[in-house]
Amino acid sequence: MGRTLANKQDIVTELKGLVDEAQMAFVVDYQGLTVAEITDLRNRLEASNSVCKVTKNTLMRRAIADADEWQPLTELLKGTNAFVLVKDDPGSAIKAYQAFQKDTKKTELRGGLLEGRLLSSDELKAIGDLPSKEVLIAQIAGAINGVATKLAVGIKEVPNSLARGIKAVSEQTDA
Template sequence: MPSNKILEQKKQVVADLTEKVKAAQSIVLADYRGLTVEQDTALRNALRAAGVEYKVVKNTLTSLAMKESGLEALDPFLNGPTAMALSSTDAVAPAKVLSDFSKKFEKLELKVGVVEGKVIDINGIKALADLPSREVLIAKVLGGFNAPISGFVNVLNGNMRGLVVALNAIAEQKANA
């Protein structure tokens, strides 16, 4: 039977994890079994650079946190070594980094993901990873807004050019006459 001190520590871990899971825009669970220390370090560095938190927590504690967060559907995937990548700022980053690393290192297996409270399978994770970054999407939207405006400016400039050419022709005719 664990001591009260250990029980309190475990309750604190579950409470902290529950808060992070509720605040996360996306979560990806992966099996990291077979990765070398160098590969795991490279993965952790890439996740950290992308602003993604990477945790390995006991499956029983993770299961309790998921139940408290309303994500009981993840329970069947919490077997064997399970790592969790979560981000509260970018929904695409965990899927993108883990998907890239799973292509490089075949030992890293994606299990399941959660995007804004909805559970997605491996194909959903890969589709999410293939999305362009937030900055690219914003640039495309702004470019779409800009196109009609620049077209309108070109039309106005065309009318102005025509008027200037006509006035210039009239001025030349009067100067010649």
């Protein structure tokens, strides 16, 4: 019994550490998944710097007990849950989950938590539909580059226009 209690305490400590590093979490009903499928989901999420933990709801409840901003998550702690803890890019983590779900058709997105606010599965899907951070950066860089190009062309045109104006004035003076 003492070993089991120590094991549970280790799991809670690990979960606390993961929760402390996460900016978002979402909860997935994983019932019916094989070990290989859960491993596949974990591998897909790893690319987005996210961790998928399958653990008992009571252990997750203990892990978030001292963190007020995580308390709304307790509403989702029913049934068989896998917890996806997202460190950096929520959009890419949700996209990775959606691709997995499309391939397996065995899981259900229950909801999630972002900055202390409970999110429905529809709200999570909307986050997944947003462009990735890399795409947004590329779009912003493209827009800035376009403005800079137009500005450079405009600045280059000023001396040319001035030279044409001076030439026209000198031609009128000569005539």
